Amino acid sequence: MIGIGLRPVKIGFAQEEKELLLRSLYDYYDQIVSRLELACRPRCSACCTHNVTLTSAEAFYLLKGLRSKGRLDLIDRLKTAATRPRYRPAVTTNELAKICLRGEDPPAEGEHTPGACPFLEDDLCPVYEFRPFACRSFISKVPCPEQGEALIPPHLFTLNTALMQVLEYLDLGGLYGNMIDLILFLEAWENKKEETVPEELLSCHPVPEFAIPPEHDHIVRPAIGRLYRQEVSGKRFIDRLEEIEASLGEEPLSFLTQF
Template sequence: MDLYTKLDVLNQIYKIYDAATESLEVACQKYCSTCCTRNVTMTSLEGYKIADHLIENSKSELFKKIKAKSYKKRFQPKITTNKIADLCIQGKEIPDEEIDSSWGSCPLLINDECPIYMVRPFNCRCMVSKTNCVDKAEMDPFVLTVNNVFLQYIEHIDQHGFSGNLTDVLLFMESKDNMKSYIMEVLKNPGKELIKNLPMSILFIPPEHRQQIKPIINSLQTIF
């Protein structure tokens, strides 16, 4: 799959997610930004899409905003969603990862608004809470399952790429050379902050959600 096909598939995945969740009753609204923490992660494909948007829309100053706060602690995953699914299916232990919302807000956030809202990564799109969040979102267990499935598909289409914290992925994609290497799929060692994506070997869906999620899986399969 070339880059433009992958970006097209990513957009279709976002649309399917929006359609699947549009009827949910949620407390989310404009200027609600408790969920906009420093801990958001994304794939390199999503990072490419956002970096390209910043460059093409004269918003490159946002890279400086990210860099200025890059000394701060943030969630830097050691394991991807597809690896977690593989470990779960094998009955193996999932390593604990340190994550704390008190580490601060997303470096992109401006006056409680997202300056990249139209191209935000899936991990931002999938924050849908039934109640106003105080410390954390109250997510429906089925929505959590759906979110994981979408994360698996997005990692799968970017299986030659990497994942990491929003700060690390976007600072990596700020470099034109890195963007080019990414397009050509010749990135070998993108740095210790980013982790290698994996193809999806099995979808991790709890038995109680297997029937309910079928229409969504069918929609996703139409684009693969």
């Protein structure tokens, strides 16, 4: 175990358990989105950029997908993309929530530079079913190229943020950062070519409190509650979540009992 900042990092810790929760959260969110009327269609790749962020649990799952599809050749594209400027977060989602709850100003963020996702092939994603939450949640009710930006219901944007907080929480002991940086590091780590965590990768943090404005609370908080009560291989989602936390020596977060 190593430390980044004030948080311990234990790469690969509880990987199978985290994948169970990750897939459960993905399925839960995909069911929500499937009920919406969206403009998103195959080959609508305006949102598919090299600025995607994810957790190490998501990156491990994506690497698993590359292997299962026999597409580890795509790693070479990441290496090429890594030579170009891209967005690198200054803080994690839960760190940002904590800063805002304190009434402090967040640090300056990195720039979202133009550039397509290196995985794209003919405007399609070859690892679509393994894509991270950032990709799943970038949806729009109008065509982005025509309107110049996405249109997402405000309460859904809040739910997306809350679920990103849960994703970070379930990957305690893991890392967060740009997809290119994180996948390349974990691929090298798995092959025992790299052990030192690059400074551009951040450690995952617990949820300080969910960033839910009052006007969305009646929609978003029950939605999180339904996720937490969802059964995952014979146990509730929240129980598995707390088991991961406890095995790292963390105290369960008391406010989560309200769910």
